[in-house]
Amino acid sequence: MLDAGFQSRDDVFMSILIFGNGWIGNKFLQAHPEARMSTVITTNPGEIGEILDFEEPDNVFNAAGITGQPNVDWCEDHQVETAVGNTMFPIMLAQACAERGIHLTHLGSGCIFYGDSPDPKGWLESDNPNPVAYYSKTKAAADLVLGPMPNVAVVRLRLPLDHEPSPKNTITKLASYPKVLDVRNSVTVMDDLMSALFQIMEKRATGVFHAVNPEPLAYRDLMRWYREIVDPNHVNDWISEDDLVSQGLAVKKRSTNILANTRLSEFGIQMRSTEEAVKDVLRRYADELKNGFRATGN
Ligand SMILES: NC(=O)c1ccc[n+]([C@@H]2O[C@H](COP(=O)([O-])OP(=O)(O)OC[C@H]3O[C@@H](n4cnc5c(N)ncnc54)[C@H](OP(=O)(O)O)[C@@H]3O)[C@@H](O)[C@H]2O)c1
Numbered sequence: 610m611l612d613a614g615f616q617s618r619d620d621v622f623m624s625i626l627i628f629g630n631g632w633i634g635n636k637f638l639q640a641h642p643e644a645r646m647s648t649v650i651t652t653n654p655g656e657i658g659e660i661l662d663f664e665e666p667d668n669v670f671n672a673a674g675i676t677g678q679p680n681v682d683w684c685e686d687h688q689v690e691t692a693v694g695n696t697m698f699p700i701m702l703a704q705a706c707a708e709r710g711i712h713l714t715h716l717g718s719g720c721i722f723y724g725d726s727p728d729p730k731g732w733l734e735s736d737n738p739n740p741v742a743y744y745s746k747t748k749a750a751a752d753l754v755l756g757p758m759p760n761v762a763v764v765r766l767r768l769p770l771d772h773e774p775s776p777k778n779t780i781t782k783l784a785s786y787p788k789v790l791d792v793r794n795s796v797t798v799m800d801d802l803m804s805a806l807f808q809i810m811e812k813r814a815t816g817v818f819h820a821v822n823p824e825p826l827a828y829r830d831l832m833r834w835y836r837e838i839v840d841p842n843h844v845n846d847w848i849s850e851d852d853l854v855s856q857g858l859a860v861k862k863r864s865t866n867i868l869a870n871t872r873l874s875e876f877g878i879q880m881r882s883t884e885e886a887v888k889d890v891l892r893r894y895a896d897e898l899k900n901g902f903r904a905t906g907n
Contacts, residue, residue: 632777
């Protein structure tokens with residue numbers, strides 16, 4: 610859906626302002642160096658407005674959020690900080706953008722869905738979330754508020770796979786685990802996400818989008834391709850979802866789910882087939898390791 614007040618501006622050079630000087634915000638900046646990064650951390654509506662008035666962007670990309678250190682289990686014990694960062698801040702930003710006619714692309718997460726979807730294709734963009742972990746609840750709450758707004762695109766990703774090693778990269782994470790969950794999940798290859806995000810901004814598309822590669826990925830396939838392409842000596846054991854918590858490897862059950870990517874195509878936006886995109890990202894990941902890339906905090 611394109612709202613009357615937010616028509617496509619394909620013919621106009623876009624001025625993009627990023628909030629969230631973290632992993633995904635910087636990935637986007639790497640892919641689109643013409644964008645600008647706001648380095649101010651704020652939850653003050655007046656200050657958010659001042660930043661927008663100073664920078665005068667056409668598009669805001671919200672990659673800010675509270676993801677927990679070392680992982681989302683942190684959010685269980687830091688609920689207020691998590692809710693302020695993941696729910697209140699996006700609402701304030703959406704309001705400030707709406708008042709100025711700015712299109713907002715907000716990063717959501719597919720981990721607001723748990724278990725099997727009612728639709729055999731997977732969880733649809735229009736489905737109601739059923740979050741369990743506190744982090745997921747705060748992400749779902751923001752989506753419920755922002756999703757219907759006429760100036761906002763909520764772009765949900767799942768389990769990002771990137772060519773650069775990083776503790777945030779699902780490839781790096783799974784390769785570091787001696788025991789890997791024996792599940793199938795939707796995944797997001799970062800190159801495809803960066804391209805989809807930019808096209809959403811260009812087209813000023815609105816509503817909720819599932820930015821996942823089309824077919825679910827079995828972790829058994831991912832680790833087999835990892836051995837073939839990255840490290841023939843890699844070994845791991847397999848565990849079930851219930852074992853993860855019962856063996857003390859996580860505080861809260863992780864969301865395992867399949868998302869249906871149904872809305873991007875309405876805007877002519879495609880993500881590559883999962884096998885093609887995952888093998889491509891693994892080849893580039895292997896090259897990065899050969900060139901001596903070391904995973905850092907970002
Ligand atoms: N990475 C994933 O696997 C994944 C998957 C699905 C969805 N997402 C979503 O994608 C977004 C970005 O994730 P990420 O992995 O890039 O996280 P990240 O590396 O932790 O980056 C988030 C950044 O936002 C900053 N921030 C927090 N509150 C802010 C505020 N009020 N104003 C300005 N900046 C603020 C954080 O600063 P501090 O570090 O100082 O707190 C951090 O630099 C999050 O909304 C996350 O929920 C991520």
